[in-house]
Amino acid sequence: xxxxxxxxxxxxxxxxxxxxxxxxxxxxxxxxxxxxxxxxxxxxxxxxxxxxxxxxxxxxxxxxxxxxxxxxxxxxxxxxxxxxxxxxxxxxxxxxxxxxxxxxxxxxxxxxxxxxxxxxxxxxxxxxxxxxxxxxxxxxxxxxxxxxxxxxxxxxxxxxxxxxxxxxxxxxxxxxxxxxxxxxxxxxxxxxxxxxxxxxxxxxxxxxxxxxxxxxxxxxxxxxxxxxxxxxxxxxxxxxxxxxxxxxxxxxx
Amino acid sequence: xxxxxxxxxxxxxxxxxxxxxxxxxxxxxxxxxxxxxxxxxxxxxxxxxxxxxxxxxxxxxxxxxxxxxxxxxxxxxxxxxxxxxxxxxxxxxxxxxxxxxxxxxxxxxxxxxxxxxxxxxxxxxxxxxxxxxxxxxxxxxxxxxxxxxxxxxxxxxxxxxxxxxxxxxxxxxxxxxxxxxxxxxxxxxxxxxxxxxxxxxxxxxxxxxxxxxxx
Amino acid sequence: xxxxxxxxxxxxxxxxxxxxxxxxxxxxxxxxxxxxxxxxxxxxxxxxxxxxxxxxxxxxxxxxxxxxxxxxxxxxxxxxxxxxxxxxxxxxxxxxxxxxxxxxxxxxxxxxxxxxxxxxxxxxxxxxxxxxxxxxxxxxxxxxxxxxxxxxxxxxxxxxxxxxxxxxxxxxxxxxxxxxxxxxxxxxxxxxxxxxxxxxxxxxxxxxxxxxxxxxxxxxxxxxxxxxxxxxxxxxxxxxxxxxxxxxxxxxxxxxxxxxxxxxxxxxxxxxxxxxxxxx
Numbered sequence: 001x002x003x004x005x006x007x008x009x010x011x012x013x014x015x016x017x018x019x020x021x022x023x024x025x026x027x028x029x030x031x032x033x034x035x036x037x038x039x040x041x042x043x044x045x046x047x048x049x050x051x052x053x054x055x056x057x058x059x060x061x062x063x064x065x066x067x068x069x070x071x072x073x074x075x076x077x078x079x080x081x082x083x084x085x086x087x088x089x090x091x092x093x094x095x096x097x098x099x100x101x102x103x104x105x106x107x108x109x110x111x112x113x114x115x116x117x118x119x120x121x122x123x124x125x126x127x128x129x130x131x132x133x134x135x136x137x138x139x140x141x142x143x144x145x146x147x148x149x150x151x152x153x154x155x156x157x158x159x160x161x162x163x164x165x166x167x168x169x170x171x172x173x174x175x176x177x178x179x180x181x182x183x184x185x186x187x188x189x190x191x192x193x194x195x196x197x198x199x200x201x202x203x204x205x206x207x208x209x210x211x212x213x214x215x216x217x218x219x220x221x222x223x224x225x226x227x228x229x230x231x232x233x234x235x236x237x238x239x240x241x242x243x244x245x246x247x248x249x250x251x252x253x
Numbered sequence: 254x255x256x257x258x259x260x261x262x263x264x265x266x267x268x269x270x271x272x273x274x275x276x277x278x279x280x281x282x283x284x285x286x287x288x289x290x291x292x293x294x295x296x297x298x299x300x301x302x303x304x305x306x307x308x309x310x311x312x313x314x315x316x317x318x319x320x321x322x323x324x325x326x327x328x329x330x331x332x333x334x335x336x337x338x339x340x341x342x343x344x345x346x347x348x349x350x351x352x353x354x355x356x357x358x359x360x361x362x363x364x365x366x367x368x369x370x371x372x373x374x375x376x377x378x379x380x381x382x383x384x385x386x387x388x389x390x391x392x393x394x395x396x397x398x399x400x401x402x403x404x405x406x407x408x409x410x411x412x413x414x415x416x417x418x419x420x421x422x423x424x425x426x427x428x429x430x431x432x433x434x435x436x437x438x439x440x441x442x443x444x445x446x447x448x449x450x451x452x453x454x455x456x457x458x459x460x461x462x463x464x465x466x467x468x
Numbered sequence: 469x470x471x472x473x474x475x476x477x478x479x480x481x482x483x484x485x486x487x488x489x490x491x492x493x494x495x496x497x498x499x500x501x502x503x504x505x506x507x508x509x510x511x512x513x514x515x516x517x518x519x520x521x522x523x524x525x526x527x528x529x530x531x532x533x534x535x536x537x538x539x540x541x542x543x544x545x546x547x548x549x550x551x552x553x554x555x556x557x558x559x560x561x562x563x564x565x566x567x568x569x570x571x572x573x574x575x576x577x578x579x580x581x582x583x584x585x586x587x588x589x590x591x592x593x594x595x596x597x598x599x600x601x602x603x604x605x606x607x608x609x610x611x612x613x614x615x616x617x618x619x620x621x622x623x624x625x626x627x628x629x630x631x632x633x634x635x636x637x638x639x640x641x642x643x644x645x646x647x648x649x650x651x652x653x654x655x656x657x658x659x660x661x662x663x664x665x666x667x668x669x670x671x672x673x674x675x676x677x678x679x680x681x682x683x684x685x686x687x688x689x690x691x692x693x694x695x696x697x698x699x700x701x702x703x704x705x706x707x708x709x710x711x712x713x714x715x716x717x718x719x720x721x722x723x724x725x726x727x728x729x730x731x732x733x734x735x736x737x738x739x740x741x742x743x744x745x746x747x748x
Contacts, residue, residue, distance in 0.1 A: 058371055089377050100372035104390045104467050113386070114376040147468035165376065324659075327666040334666025336624065418626070418654045418663065428629060428638070428653055 007070030008033050009169050009200050010055065010092070015064035016077070017047075017054055024050045025061070026224045032169065035198040039211035039232075042221035043247060048204045049097075051221070052173050055202075056094050057085055068092070069168070090118065093162030097174040099154040101146040101161070107133070108142035111161045118165070125164070132160035136190055152183035156190055163194075170194070172203040208251045212236050220244045256437070259429055263441055266422035270449075273342055273411045273421060278404065280347035285354025292359055310352035316416050319345045323417040338419035346414075350407060357399045361392035394464040401457040408449050412442075516555045519545045520575030523560040527736045528581030528701075540736045541579050547728055548719040567593070570706060577716070578704040592707040596717055598700035601744045604633045606692035607664065607672040607679045614671055616694050622649040623670040626660040629653045633673045636697040644696075657682075664689075681741060700744075720745070 008031035017025040025047045032038050040048045053059040055066060063077035072080045073088045101110050111129035116122055133142055136156040146154055155175055162170055172191065176184035188210050194201065195214045205211055211218055212232045219229040220241075228241045239245045291303040310318070322345040326332035335341050365388050373383040412423035422445060426438035521529035521537065529539035537558040549556035559575040566578045567588075581600070589595055606625075608614045614623065625648045627634045634653065637645040645651055652669050654660045657678060663669040665688075672679075676695070683689050705713045723729040724745045733740050740746065 056375055058374070086377055086379075089375055092375075094375045096368065096372065098368060100368040102369065102372070102387055104394070114378070117382060118377055145467040161376070324662055324666070327662060332666070334663055334668035336668050338668075415655065418652045418659060420650075420653065424653060428634070 007067070009069060010202070011065075011067040011070075012051075012055060013065040013067070015051070015054055015066070016062045017050055017059060018062055024224050025054065028064070028221075028224075028226060030219060030226065030229070032200060032202055035200055036216040037195045037199075037201045037203065037214050038217045038219060039215040040202065040204045040219045040221060041206070041208065041211055041247075042227075046221045047224040048221050049173050052094070052171050052202065052204055056092060056171060057089070058094075090165060091168045093165055093167035093170045095155070095158050095162050095170065095172045095175050097177050099146070099151070099158045099178070101154055101158055103146050105145075106142065107138070107144050107146070107149070107157050110146070110157060111164045114161065115164050115166075128164055129160065132163055133157075135193075136160050137186070150183060151179045152186045155179065155187045159187075159190055159194075169200040169202065172201065172205070174204050174206065176205070176207060208236070208248070220247065222247065259438060260441055262429060263422050263425050263438065263445065266420055266425040267445060269339070269414075269419065269421040270411045270423070270445075272339055273346060273414055273419075274407060274449075276339070276343045277346040277350055277407060280343065281350035281354055284347060284351035286358055288351055288355035289358035289362065292355060293362065307352045307355060310349055311356070315345070315349050315410060316413055318349050319413060319416050321345070322348075338414070338417055342414045342417060342419050346407070346410070350403065353403055354400070357396050357403070358392065360399075361396040362388060364395060365391055397457070397461045397464060401454075401461070404453055404457060405450050408453055409446055412446075514553065514555045516557055517545075517549050517552075517577075518557045518559050518575040520559050520561045520566060520570060520578045521580035522563045522566075525581050527739060529579075539580075540732065540739060541581060543732045543735070544720065544723070544729065545579055547723050547732065548716055551719045551723060552715060567591075567704070570704065576705070576709070576712065581701055582704060584700045584702040588704060594705040594707060594710050594713045596703035596705070596713055597744075598702045599720070599744050600701035600739065600742050601676070601698075601747075602700070602742050603676045603695040603698035604636060604673055605676045605679050605695060607661075607674055607682065607689055608670065608692055609664065609667075610688050610690045612670065612690070614692060616692065617644055617696060620644070620671060621647040624648070624650045624652060624668070625671050625673055626652040626654055626663045626669040627673040628657050628660055629655050631675065633675065633697070637673060640697060661686075675742070678741070680747075 011029075011031035013029050015025055015028040016023070028047075028051060030038070040051065042048050050059060054061040057073070057079075060079070061074060061077060064074070065072060065076065066074040068088050068091050071088075073085065074080065079085060105113065108126060108129055111132060112122070112125040115125040115128065120128075130142065133139055136159065138153060138156055138160070141149065141153065141157075146157065149157065155178075159170075159175075175191065176187050179187065184207065188207060191201070191203065192210075192214050203211070203215070215232050217229060218232050218235040220227050220235060220239075220243075222243050228235060228239060228244045235244065236248065239248060288303060288307065291299055292307060294300045294303070319342065323338065323341040324334060327334050369387055369391070370383060373387045378387065411421060414421050415424040415427065418424075423442050426442040430436065430438040519542070521539075521542065523529060523531055523537060525539070527539055528541040529537065532538045537560070542558060546556055548554075559569075561569045561575060561578065561580075566582075569575060570578055570593075584595055584598055606614065606617065606620070614620065625645075627637055637651065650669075652660075652663060654663065657674065660669075660672045660674065661682060664672050665686075671692070673696075674682075676691075679691050683691060703713070703716065720729065730746055733743055733746055
């Protein structure tokens with residue numbers, strides 16, 4: 001790895017993105033250090049998900065830089081090498097709001113196939129998958145198909161699937177928003193467990209208590225810009241910006 | 254001519270009927286996929302031309318296409334008419350059915366959510382791997398009922414090979430009917446087709462069931 | 469089928485008649501129409517000519533939608549009678565029994581797309597000159613090495629479905645058909661010829677008039693000089709009615725000469741090319 005040891009694992013510089021001339025992200029910069037958990041909160045339509053999608057190349061930013069380990073994936077709104085994006089993809093994992101498991105694959109195959117396509121042996125990939133399932137509290141469900149699982153179980157499989165690629169950083173795009181309230185706990189518990197193991201993570205979430213408890217840093221976004229960021233205590237208990245206070249007030253009731 | 258002799262004579266043609274059927278499926282199923290992919294091409298010219306070709310193939314009778322493939326090269330360029338009629342017959346059938354399969358595939362592919370592509374992309378799947386491993390298997394399951402319909406139609410359409418004098422089962426039946434001034438060969442043909450399709454139904458049902466391992 | 473059946477039955481009947489010719493009313497024993505004609509003419513009455521037809525043999529003789537007998541033969545006969553100043557009557561015979569009915573005087577002729585069979589002449593019936601001719605020939609490309617039906621062994625031959633050629637190959641000429649490499653049944657003559665021109669078949673088995681008109685319009689084809697399954701249609705009269713036959717033939721010749729014959733024939737395009745008088 002030719003990345004700088006001191007460089008952040010993930011960094012965005014001045015990211016811009018518009019959809020049909022409507023700006024969604026305006027000049028966003030952030031960086032995530034090794035072992036940190038960063039939560040991104042904010043109202044719907046504030047650009048949180050778009051930010052994650054730009055960082056994971058699902059959307060192409062209009063301008064700015066994207067760096068992994070100090071290495072440019074995008075510079076000034078241009079991918080440095082389109083063919084090399086695959087190399088960058090292996091450094092991160094992404095957990096979607098709607099799980100997006102492959103319905104025709106068993107749980108085991110969902111988790112084991114992606115590493116196998118990267119050259120990991122079947123034996124090793126399946127061993128790793130079984131270990132992750134145990135960790136996710138899904139022992140014995142490896143032969144099940146996604147449709148036979150609850151939403152919470154599916155999302156835990158999706159997390160295992162992302163982890164199976166041994167990512168340096170894990171992105172979560174509202175991982176509990178599609179779940180029934182009684183099922184969010186099991187997913188949040190897993191994420192918390194990963195945080196305890198110092199997994200580097202960026203979590204877009206509406207779960208304020210969770211963000212407050214788990215994060216090293218909280219970013220509040222609104223209208224396509226970062227309004228405020230800092231450690232959870234200061235953002236949640238002593239917000240500097242009126243916009244932040246307004247947003248947090250809604251959650252107190 | 255005894256009833257038994259009639260059935261035996263028509264059975265001779267049944268082999269040719271089967272040849273049309275299986276060879277058409279063999280070529281049209283993959284060809285249909287190629288056409289579907291061209292039809293969904295981001296290049297507007299390719300997509301537009303393909304769309305036009307599909308509409309011609311679906312908008313003109315198979316019988317005309319059989320004539321065009323069999324005799325067209327002769328009328329246009331003076332080429333020899335093929336002695337082995339199975340060749341032009343299978344070409345015409347395969348192209349025609351590919352057009353129908355292409356639209357079925359397209360419908361199936363477009364019904365798969367964008368999320369499946371995105372999930373595969375971030376997990377490092379190449380475009381080909383995404384299509385072959387993630388999209389296609391799901392498409393297959395969804396389109397099976399429509400494909401079964403086409404396959405059943407194909408069994409009956411084989412009789413159209415008569416247009417270009419390919420001596421398949423129904424052609425022989427017609428000849429016997431003519432010389433014997435009897436309607437019986439048509440009844441026999443009807444029974445043949447029905448049994449053929451009963452087998453097709455059974456096989457397609459088994460395939461659908463095998464694809465039904467997930468919801 | 470029907471024609472063949474009729475032929476067999478006729479032949480059988482003629483044999484039966486010949487066998488007991490002495491005792492029963494064999495050909496010629498009944499009253500001559502000539503005598504009758506002479507008598508009626510003397511009496512100043514119009515002669516009546518009774519035409520014996522198969523009422524279900526289009527396009528030669530059949531019943532039209534209004535219930536009147538018509539058809540090519542019926543129309544020609546009407547023209548003949550008009551020409552000779554006779555009154556015409558149509559009598560529908562039972563085709564299997566037609567010669568018996570002719571002998572019995574129920575009609576004066578059998579004139580209805582009747583195939584001339586050798587045995588008719590042998591039994592003494594007066595048969596007109598054939599007026600309709602049909603035969604199957606082989607149409608090949610000019611440079612083909614096929615010169616007779618024997619050369620067809622192993623070759624590909626096309627025939628049109630539903631034609632007499634096709635029935636012949638399935639029945640009378642089945643032995644010949646068995647020597648073919650392949651018998652290709654097309655649903656139109658055009659396709660037969662296209663197959664031939666496009667070298668997909670080596671010969672087309674086809675009605676002579678069709679082959680004639682095709683070779684007249686297209687170059688590069690040749691008709692093999694061998695007729696297969698030839699047949700001719702004629703008019704049968706009682707053995708004593710040679711004069712009557714001559715009168716009818718004479719009238720037909722004049723109708724041919726003045727164009728009436730062709731006019732009537734034009735209404736029956738399917739058979740025009742096989743009419744001997746118009747294609748001589």
